[in-house]
Amino acid sequence: MAQTYIDPSPANFQAFKDLPRDRPIHMLNLMCYRDVAQYPEGHVHHGNGWTGKRAYQEYGTTSGPIARRVGMKIIWRGAFETMVTGPGADLKMWHDGFIAFYPNAGAFFEMVKDPDYQQAVINRTAALTDSRLMRFEPGETGDGFG
Numbered sequence: 001m002a003q004t005y006i007d008p009s010p011a012n013f014q015a016f017k018d019l020p021r022d023r024p025i026h027m028l029n030l031m032c033y034r035d036v037a038q039y040p041e042g043h044v045h046h047g048n049g050w051t052g053k054r055a056y057q058e059y060g061t062t063s064g065p066i067a068r069r070v071g072m073k074i075i076w077r078g079a080f081e082t083m084v085t086g087p088g089a090d091l092k093m094w095h096d097g098f099i100a101f102y103p104n105a106g107a108f109f110e111m112v113k114d115p116d117y118q119q120a121v122i123n124r125t126a127a128l129t130d131s132r133l134m135r136f137e138p139g140e141t142g143d144g145f146g
Contacts, residue, residue, distance in 0.1 A: 004032075004130040016135055021105040023137070026075070030094045030132040031056065037126040053095070055127035062120035063111075067100075070107040074098050101138075 008016070033052030050058070077098040102108045111117055 006125055006128050006131055008133065016105070017109075019105065019135065021109075023104060025102050025105055025108070026136040026138050027100045027102065027108070028097065028132070028134040028136060029100065030097045031128055032093075032130040033095050033127055034129045037123070039122070039126045043122065050126075052127040052129065055123045056096075059120055059123035059127060062123065063117050066111055066114050066117045066120070070111045071103040072107065072111065073101045075101045105135075 033056060035052065037050045037052050037055035077096070079096055080094045083093060112121075
């Protein structure tokens with residue numbers, strides 16, 4: 001069974017924290033949803049029987065005000081269609097992806113430390129069977145590859 005990732009490892013999060021915190025960042029998010037959301041035992045939630053995608057939508061609804069308060073904006077969003085370069089169709093594919101803009105890494109830290117966000121993230125964890133979160137330094141855009 002291939003390894004999956006829902007939350008950052010301590011080493012990966014430390015690498016994130018070691019990068020400059022005072023410049024804008026882009027965060028590429030890739031999500032693979034569970035068929036049925038899996039909440040921790042004993043966790044009371046109103047999403048009994050929700051699909052993973054529905055639980056992720058709830059995460060977006062409940063974390064949205066916090067994300068907006070820190071200046072996060074979704075600058076690109078898409079639904080996966082097919083792999084062009086990479087592993088073949090016999091491997092797991094991503095369901096959805098988006099790129100989030102943060103005015104700086106401090107805004108991201110402020111969001112994830114917020115107590116209301118920490119409650120909202122329970123839906124994210126329940127929703128996903130695998131995910132990727134990658135930090136990029138924003139670059140130039142335009143009509144060429146160079």
